[in-house]
Amino acid sequence: GAGVSQSPSNKVTEKGKDVELRCDPISGHTALYWYRQSLGQGLEFLIYFQGNSAPDKSGLPSDRFSAERTGESVSTLTIQRTQQEDSAVYLCASSREQALNEKLFFGSGTQLSVL
């Protein structure tokens, strides 16, 4: 497909379990971002990857959150020992590069529900 693809679209898990969320960016996009949207809130920046540079992890809310990216392709966001407050829509976005006027293209997100 031509757009950013995220899987799964929905994930229900029990408190304390680990989850992995996947993002396939648009081919050729060197920059990849993870955001999350909690109920009634705006999108919250989590982490971004730009090429082979070290990722900017400044938005990760705790050390239970981590993310990896293989080259300039797939990224996975892992949440360990999930808590109820982790329930949110997790959105991935990509752009050709990280520069002014470069648009972010978002996926449809993964709705995470922690019971």
Next chain:
Amino acid sequence: DQQVKQNSPSLSVQEGRISILNCDYTNSMFDYFLWYKKYPAEGPTFLISISSIKDKNEDGRFTVFLNKSAKHLSLHIVPSQPGDSAVYFCAASAGGGTSYGKLTFGQGTILTVHP
């Protein structure tokens, strides 16, 4: 600490009239502002942006105005169409360089355009 605020959770407008969505920010380091539009079950899509060196940017029916002294921006949609009904997010970035994709979002405004 909400650095980008959209104080109107919702707005209802008649088809053909003007829609005005407002956004306020507190961080004077923000130098690039964007509006995104989101339909249910989809990721946000880029609508229009403005750099802090400008006070207005137009793209078809959409115009963004920036008032730096008031730390306020607005999105005007003229004429409004039923297909414009969506959630609109205001976003901002600071510092240039590696920060352009690291956006701070408002909470969103639900726009409903009635036929």
